[in-house]
Amino acid sequence: AAGVIQSPRHLIKEKRETATLKCYPIPRHDTVYWYQQGPGQDPQFLISFYEKMQSDKGSIPDRFSAQQFSDYHSELNMSSLELGDSALYFCASSFNSYEQYFGPGTRLTVT
């Protein structure tokens, strides 16, 4: 069965650079979520989209933005990167707000 796809899997950036993370949800899923998991932390909700519209917003810095496109894939754009942005970024998708299925994550390292 198709799963959630995230790219890239690993990303190394320098401070003040920008990064774009991509997420391809499971086909026919209508909701995409982004989570950030810092070292030794539990995942924290960033933002979600339902049918290409932002549906909820969590602790997402103003330097970050996200959108969902017509083909339902989503991108998380991160600007002016800081050392503290180093984390695992997970995307999840669901159908009708039911069970969330997680992608393998993108490990971002900011040096």
Added chain:
Amino acid sequence: KQEVTQIPAALSVPEGENLVLNCSFTDSAIYNLQWFRQDPGKGLTSLLLIQSSQREQTSGRLNASLDKSSGRSTLYIAASQPGDSATYLCAVDTDKLIFGTGTRLQVFP
């Protein structure tokens, strides 16, 4: 504000033991509760989902219960194996998932 707590934070047991992991949450207004497994540096694998109207779910050696009124869920692992070693996270669904602090489990041969 919803807060999710897991006890114990860490657990080390010999192979074959039956285990109970605990999860508590402060606001009973949830849609679902999910239990996940996470290996070090890896992604989240969904183990069980309990809808708010359900009391328990079972999958193989795993059984999860939910008592929404008291804000508690337990994950029961029967006949633990070294391959069960991982961090177990519970998460309550309030349109977004709010995760607990996790229980780091080690099962030794």
